[in-house]
Amino acid sequence: MKRYRLRAAVATLIIFIILDIAIVSGHVHIVFPWSHVPGFFSFFGFLGCLAIIYGAKLLGHHWLQRDEDYYGKDDEHE
Amino acid sequence: MMSMSNFPLAIIYVLGAALLPLLPRRVRAAFGLLVSIAAFIFLVNLETGASLTFPFLNYELMVCRVDRLSLAFGYVFVIMGFLGGIYGYHVKDTLQQVASLLYVGSSLGVVFAGDLFTLLFFWEIMTISSLFLIWARRTRDARRAGFRYLLVHAFGGSALMAGVLLHLQQTGSLLFTHFDGGVASYLILLAFTLNAAVPPLNGWLPDSYPEGTVTGSVFLSAFTTKVAVYALARGFAGLELLMWSGAIMAVYGVVFAFLANDGRRLLSYHIISQVGYMVCGVGIGTEVGVNGATAHAFAHILYKGLLFMGMGTVLYATGHNKLTELGGLFKKMWLTLIFFMVGAFSISGVPLFSGFVSKSMVVYAAEMEHFGAVVLLLNLASIGTFLSIGLKLPYFTWFSTDRNLKPEPVPPGMYIGMGLTSLICIAIGVYPALLYNLLPFEVHYQPYTASHLVETMQLLIFTGLAFWLVIKQLHVADTITLDTDWFYRRPSRLAFKVFSIWVCQLFEAVEELSIRFARYLVKVGANPAGYSVEAVKNAGHILLRTEKPAPEPPTFSPDRYRIPLGFMVLVVLLVLIVILTWDFLF
Secondary structure: OHHHHHHHHHHHHHHHHHHHHHHHOOOOOOOOHHHHOOOHHHHHHHHHHHHHHHHHHHHHHHHHEEEOOOOHHHHHHO | OOOHHHOOHHHHHHHHHHHHHHOOHHHHHHHHHHHHHHHHHHHHHOOOOOEEEEEEOOEEEEEEEOOHHHHHHHHHHHHHHHHHHHHOOOOOOHHHHHHHHHHHHHHHHHHOOOEHHHHHHHHHHHHHHHHHHHHOOOOHHHHHHHHHHHHHHHHHHHHHHHHHHHHHHHHOOOEOOOOOOOHHHHHHHHHHHHHOOOOOOOOHHHHHHHHOOHHHHHHHHHOHHHHHHHHHHHHHOOOHHHHHHHHHHHHHHHHHHHHOOEHHHHHHHHHHHHHHHHHHHHHHOOHHHHHHHHHHHHHHHHHHHHHHHHHHHHHHHHOOOEHHHOOOOOOOOHHHHHHHHHHHHHHHOOOOOHHHHHHHHHHHHHHHOOOHHHHHHHHHHHHHHHHHHHHHHHHHHHOOOOOOOOOOOOOHHHHHHHHHHHHHHHHHHHOOHHHHOOOOOOOOOOOOOHHHHHHHHHHHHHHHHHHHHHHHHOOOOOEEEOOOOHHHHHHHHHHHHHHHHHHHHHHHHHHHHHHHHHHHHHHHHHOHHHHHHHHHHHHHHHHOOOOOOOOOOOOOOOOOOOOOHHHHHHHHHHHHHHHHHHHHHO
16 A cells, blocks of 8 residues: 555656656746756645644644633633 | 715615614525625626715715725625625524624725725724624624624724824825825734734634634635735735735644644634735735735635535534544535535635636746745645645545534525535636636736646645645644634733732732721720730730630629729829929929
């Protein structure tokens, strides 16, 4: 199962790198440093997604996530 | 003169809201739709460049000003009001019906306001009418969230009023145009950014929107923040601060959304993220930027309304809205899933859906001005959006663990509302000219280019792959996430302690002390002599280590404390001796 996923990912990546070289490179009018990296947005999407997942988890676990009654403890005064 | 070309649309909604409670209960929902249709007829007859002024005190108020920017927002507000009305057709609650009409009307009032007094007036009505869409849920949490919502927006409203008055004093003009800096404009900017939920002024949004009623939150998601985007576009286009805030806000929203457990709170954080794109577009301030912000607001109102309708339907049918309590609804609520996915694909910017043609315009504006960091931040937010709304939320709601929920039947109006909204989302995605023709400036942008398609597909597919790889490690937890509302929610407990509990305790202590003192006086007063004797004996007991004295009787008896006659004679004689000695000597 794991192997199958990895192969699918690599195959998609190769397809997009080819597409990037064939269609995108040399055709964009506004050039950024990453415009010359074929498949940049594949890597960006993959790593960005992992960064958001683990970044958010890290923030949440160590700092931001609290019990649901965190604000509710003052209820007894109502 | 008032005519069809400069008719203030807010009047229609205000009249409608006033008439609605007088009608028989069963025609009220239909009447609400009729109001929207009437407003639409008036809207298409408005003419660009027309305005309506009338004198008020010493000022000329411009209650209606029509230009392409206000028209674009006007169209989407009227359409969304209509779609929300269909979705909420089953609602029998007059409070919600009146509040939603007033809310739509006052939003249109702001959008077509030509002067700052009119703007302020409708701005405050928006706050109040939206508040009742939260309170109409009639739960304790909703009531409390509503109070916080009211306080935050009262603060924003006050800042706006102070800004408007100062602006009037400085410039002598009430006209709502581009602001040129100075204290007055910063106060107005504060009020606008508060309503646009720009961090750190964002805490109120995810706090209150998930507490609204099923249909109320559909309305809430559409108006307040987008009215603020409109106001920013008119007053502060090109402010670089807004561009950076917008880009950061877009990422801020997706990070917090990922942590959310409540489905509608997750969607609320994505309002912040999506409004970030619009604020960013406004901040870039070029024609493409403002066009992009307007286009994205237009598309966003529809697909976000659709997403709130979808999660609202789940809440309506199952009574649950938390990811920890949902799952396995695929077979029972597949139609809702289809509509929800149209909204999810739209917000994620999947080609052929509305977000694709609007979001990319903002990114394109940033590319044109060569802000590389902004481009990357916006793309990162795009990844997070697809991750949370396109993958995580549907996965945990419709698939994942089957929690054997028994959904109740859903009124057909909700399906029709979602269906119509889905159609518009797809129509805009397939034929962008529908949207582009409404934008304030002429559009020279083509979203469907090969390179743009390849870039977008790479982002989306690899986000999906990453999600697929780590899906086993994702689990939802029964938690809440701290946000900037912490700063007024936690200290509120301290304030409550200091100003209420401590003051009460001080009063209690003083009261206790005075009662004790009074008791003491009563005790001493009953037997002052006995008390003195006891005090002397006690002092002796402590200082001279004499025997512990027996307690004196509580009441005074003259015989017990009568001084012996011989002692008195001795005292008199001693005094006489002293006086005589004094006399003799001096």
